[in-house]
Amino acid sequence: MPCSSCHQHNRSCIVDRSKSLSCSECIRRKVACDVSVDPDSRFDKEVEKSRQLEEEEENLMREIAVLHNRLIRTHEQKRHSLRRQKEYFDRGMADLAEEMNSGSELSNGDVFVVEGSGEPDWVQELNAMSPGSLEQLAVSVSQGSDGANPQSLS
Structure with missing residues (x-):
């Protein structure tokens, strides 16, 4: 041959x-x-090579399936985390609006006071806002405004 x-x-x-x-x-x-x-030996070698490639292909397909499932699970966890972040933020802003409307007193009777030089930037920005604009922000958040988020405060 x-x-x-x-x-x-x-x-x-x-x-x-x-x-x-x-x-x-x-x-x-x-x-x-x-x-x-021996022409049969060449054929046998090609058959063996084809079998090995098929086996490798199956292993790679299994790895792809595992990674795809991990990607879907991670995406769902991320979506759940973002939904919880929004709930916590909306709840916090609603509480803030309620506190602003009730004379700056917290529900447990403590007075809402923010002081100290080590406070975060967003607290300083809230303190610098006029009472009217702060009330507007709190009301818009309590009404479900999608435009307000924690990142927009800093």
């Missing part, structure tokens, strides 16, 4: 095993030769 190169170019494939494992045409053209005395 001729090598792949000789078969493809319709050449005669002559092998002198005492001199080389390649055919004379492949040696002359300086190309790789896949000639074999």
Whole structure:
């Protein structure tokens, strides 16, 4: 059986095993030769190679499925976390609006006081706001305004 190169170019494939494992045409053209005395061995090698590639493909498909499931789970967790953040923020802003409307007293009777130089920037911004604009912000948040979020305060 001729090598792949000789078969493809319709050449005669002559092998002198005492001199080389390649055919004379492949040696002359300086190309790789896949000639074999036993044609069944080449076929068996290709069958084995195909089986290995199929096995690798199945393993990769399993890995893709695992990663896809992890991606879906992570996406759901992120969506749940964002929903909870919005709930907590809306609840906090509603409490703030209620406190502003009730004379700056907290529900437990303590007075709402923010002081100290180590306070976050958003607290300083809230303190700097005029009472009217602060009440407007609190009312818009308590009405479910999507425009208000914690990041917009800083």
